Amino acid sequence: MALLNVTKLTKNFGGVKAVTDVDLEVEENTITGIIGPNGAGKTTFFNLLTGIYKPSSGDIIYHINGDVTSRMLRPQKMTKYGIARTFQNIRLFKEMTVTDNVLLGYHCNLSYGVFPSVLRLPSYFREEKKAMEKAHELLKIFHLYDKRDEKAKNLSYGDQRKVEIARAMAADPKILLLDEPAAGMNPNETKELTKLIKWVQEEFQLTIILIEHDMSLVMKLCDKIFVFDYGHLIAEGDPESIQCNEQVLKAYLGGDYVAEAK
Amino acid sequence: MKELISRNNIIKSVMVLAVYLLVYLMMCTGIIDSYIFLNIVSIGINIILAVSLNLITGFTGQLSLGHAAFMSIGAYASGILTAKLGLPFIVGILGAALAAALAGILIGVPTLRLKGDYLAIATLGFGEIIRIVGLNWKYIGGAMGLNDIPRYTNWTWLFGIIVLTVVVISNFLSSYNGRAVISIKEDEIASTSMGVNTNYYKVLVFTIGALFAGIAGALYANYFYFIRPDSFGFMKSVDILVIVVLGGLGSIRGSILSAIALSLVSLSLQGIPELRMVIYAVILFIMMVYKPQRILEPIRKLVKKEA
Numbered sequence: 001m002a003l004l005n006v007t008k009l010t011k012n013f014g015g016v017k018a019v020t021d022v023d024l025e026v027e028e029n030t031i032t033g034i035i036g037p038n039g040a041g042k043t044t045f046f047n048l049l050t051g052i053y054k055p056s057s058g059d060i061i062y063h064i065n066g067d068v069t070s071r072m073l074r075p076q077k078m079t080k081y082g083i084a085r086t087f088q089n090i091r092l093f094k095e096m097t098v099t100d101n102v103l104l105g106y107h108c109n110l111s112y113g114v115f116p117s118v119l120r121l122p123s124y125f126r127e128e129k130k131a132m133e134k135a136h137e138l139l140k141i142f143h144l145y146d147k148r149d150e151k152a153k154n155l156s157y158g159d160q161r162k163v164e165i166a167r168a169m170a171a172d173p174k175i176l177l178l179d180e181p182a183a184g185m186n187p188n189e190t191k192e193l194t195k196l197i198k199w200v201q202e203e204f205q206l207t208i209i210l211i212e213h214d215m216s217l218v219m220k221l222c223d224k225i226f227v228f229d230y231g232h233l234i235a236e237g238d239p240e241s242i243q244c245n246e247q248v249l250k251a252y253l254g255g256d257y258v259a260e261a262k
Numbered sequence: 263m264k265e266l267i268s269r270n271n272i273i274k275s276v277m278v279l280a281v282y283l284l285v286y287l288m289m290c291t292g293i294i295d296s297y298i299f300l301n302i303v304s305i306g307i308n309i310i311l312a313v314s315l316n317l318i319t320g321f322t323g324q325l326s327l328g329h330a331a332f333m334s335i336g337a338y339a340s341g342i343l344t345a346k347l348g349l350p351f352i353v354g355i356l357g358a359a360l361a362a363a364l365a366g367i368l369i370g371v372p373t374l375r376l377k378g379d380y381l382a383i384a385t386l387g388f389g390e391i392i393r394i395v396g397l398n399w400k401y402i403g404g405a406m407g408l409n410d411i412p413r414y415t416n417w418t419w420l421f422g423i424i425v426l427t428v429v430v431i432s433n434f435l436s437s438y439n440g441r442a443v444i445s446i447k448e449d450e451i452a453s454t455s456m457g458v459n460t461n462y463y464k465v466l467v468f469t470i471g472a473l474f475a476g477i478a479g480a481l482y483a484n485y486f487y488f489i490r491p492d493s494f495g496f497m498k499s500v501d502i503l504v505i506v507v508l509g510g511l512g513s514i515r516g517s518i519l520s521a522i523a524l525s526l527v528s529l530s531l532q533g534i535p536e537l538r539m540v541i542y543a544v545i546l547f548i549m550m551v552y553k554p555q556r557i558l559e560p561i562r563k564l565v566k567k568e569a
Contacts, residue, residue: 050455079457093448096441103438104445108457110438114466117437118430124437125265131438171457 002063003028003175003207004049009058011041011048018044020231022058026224031201031208033218035242036228037251042211043088045228046179049209050085051075064174079108084168085177088211090160094153098144098163101152102135105170135170142166142196158189162196169200176200178210182217194220219243227251282421289417299417303485305525306420307478310427312505312517314474317431319503320511321440322467323447325378328369328385329475329502331392334494336362336476337483338396341408344484351414355423355480362476363469365392370468374461389499396491407490408483415485423481427474432514434470443467444512508549 004026011019019041026032034042047053049060051073060070064082078084084105093101110131112123139145142162147155152163161181168176181197182190194217201208212218218225219239227235227242229251235242242248285302288294294302315329336358344354373384397405434440445453446460454460483489505524509516527545531538 052451052455075451075454076457076459078455085455087452091449091452093445093452095448096444100441100444104441104453104456104458107438107442112438114434114439117439118433120266120433128437167456 001028002026004063004209005059005061006049007059007061009045009048009060010056011044011053012056017231019048022228022231022233024226024233024236026207026209028207029201029205030223031197031210031221033222033225034209034211034228035213035215035218035225036234039230040228040251041231042228043179044231046085046177046209046211049073049177050078050083062175079105079171079173082172082174083177084171084173084175086161086164086168086179086181088179088183090157090164092152092160092163092167095151097149098139098152098155099132099135099148101163102138102167102170103131105167106131106134108171138166138170157184158193161185161193165196165200169204173206175207175209178208178212180211180213182212182214185214187216190214190217193217197221278425282417285417285421300485301525301529302417303415303420303481305522306424307482308502308505308521308525309424309518310474310478310481311502312509312521313427313431313514314471314478315502316506316509316511316514316517317435317443318467318471320506320513320517321435321447322443322464324464324467325382326385326468326471327382327496327499327503328387328389328392329471330494330496330498331385331389332362332365332472332475333479333482333498334392334396334489334491335365335472336479337489337494338402338408338479339476340480341411341483341489342402344414345408345411351412351419351480351484354414354484355419355477358476358480359473360476362479363473365476366469366472367465369472370465374464386496386499389494389496393491393495396494403490405490405492407488409488411483411487411489413485413487415481420481423477427477428514428518431470431474435514439463439466447512504546508546 002025004024006022006024009019009022010017022045034045036042044053048055048070052075055070058070060073062068062081062083068081072081093104096104110127112121112127115121116124136145136148139148142165144159144162144166147159152160155163165176165178165181178197182193185193197208197210197217198221200206210218210221222239225235225237225239225242226233227245227248229247234247234251235245237245285294289299311329311333315326318324318326318329339361340351340354340358343349343357344351369385369388373381376384396402402408435443442453442458443463445456445458446463450460479494505521506517508524509518509520528538528542531541534541
């Protein structure tokens with residue numbers, strides 16, 4: 001069953017058409033890759049999916065416990081709907097501890113209010129304890145438990161990426177959006193991350209949509225790939241068919257290359 | 263309840279009680295005379311103001327230059343209620359808290375879209391508006407100020423409210439609300455996408471900060487008999503901000519210690535009135551250059567160890 005339907009999605013910034021007439025479908029429990037050259041509109045597409053931008057036209061519909069349409073998308077409501085994301089340039093709360101970062105992912109599940117926290121009512125202790133247990137559980141899964149009291153900024157780049165994913169996972173999402181999770185990682189770290197994403201997807205029955213430039217990761221992980229170029233969706237299919245898709249090669253390498261290759 | 267009666271909390275409560283009784287006894291035996299007590303009152307009021315501003319500026323990262331205006335609203339509210347209407351002090355304090363909190367919402371909502379310097383200028387403007395309204399409003403005495411406010415503020419009220427402020431604000435901060443608020447300072451976009459309603463929290467923080475500043479204003483009005491709009495001008499806001507920055511943005515202990523330290527510095531310079539502001543400025547300058555956090559860190563550690 002399709003978990004996400006995008007129809008005729010368009011986003012203009014003044015005269016610049018960042019995303020044009022994109023139609024796509026994402027199936028439940030799959031890993032979907034979005035690739036394309038720089039400036040192809042991938043991140044804009046992500047920002048549309050998470051309510052940071054409003055579509056100029058077209059629709060986004062999530063089918064998670066009832067329909068969530070593009071009108072209802074607001075950045076601060078996404079985690080409540082069951083959609084969590086990470087960012088291209090890591091956006092951790094640098095001065096906060098790793099645990100606190102992950103606890104913030106759990107924020108949407110906490111609602112005991114201001115008075116119980118000020119007056120230290122039983123609901124405060126009950127809910128905070130539950131949140132802390134959840135955070136510790138996630139930190140153990142991501143092998144970050146030993147570093148739980150470190151400030152996020154003191155972690156290595158790879159670990160920071162992991163914290164960001166752990167933070168997103170704390171919201172208990174159905175859909176996880178990863179914006180270039182392997183950016184800035186060395187091949188070994190990328191390999192480890194590939195395993196981690198696969199494992200997380202299977203363990204939590206997630207639907208993952210990821211933007212990535214690292215083809216080794218994309219080809220290994222993704223069930224389906226969408227290719228963007230100049231805001232258009234130019235190709236879709238499984239990794240094998242994308243690898244020999246002429247349009248994709250053209251977009252990445254220029255028209256002449258394809259001609260020569262023939 | 264079990265969680266509340268931890269060893270740590272008991273030791274803290276005992277220490278707080280000990281400080282209260284110690285000063286109380288010293289006042290009874292006359293070791294603390296009215297002059298020393300006057301200074302204790304200003305220190306206490308500065309602590310409340312600094313801790314409440316630290317919530318807004320230090321923890322949430324919303325630079326505010328209008329904190330004295332909230333104090334002014336509280337002072338006048340309590341002044342009107344106790345002096346003009348003859349109501350008891352508790353009504354004055356509650357009125358002050360309410361009036362200032364409303365003002366906090368009022369300034370919080372329209373400035374939601376502003377950040378950094380722009381927010382600072384908007385709050386500065388708000389402070390000036392309050393001051394000028396005060397200067398031109400005949401009912402509350404205009405530039406002449408409001409006189410004959412009964413003196414209700416005593417050690418018990420002062421200490422009780424300092425403790426209340428510190429407990430409420432630090433409890434707020436060590437909950438999911440506090441994490442949300444700090445995350446707004448760290449990275450607003452990430453904070454939003456984690457489901458934090460940043461607008462709600464910004465207004466909330468302004469409201470809580472203003473509420474305590476208002477109560478500080480009530481304590482001030484009901485101790486010094488007399489208030490006038492110019493006592494709560496831009497310079498007063500800056501004074502509070504200096505305490506907060508010196509004590510460390512995002513450190514409640516730091517705010518308390520630096521409120522005490524700066525008041526003592528200013529006090530010890532009263533013997534040389536001509537040079538007082540010059541030396542005060544130089545001391546501030548030195549303290550800022552040599553990272554106040556570093557100076558206060560050993561003291562802070564000591565306090566932490568004892569607590």
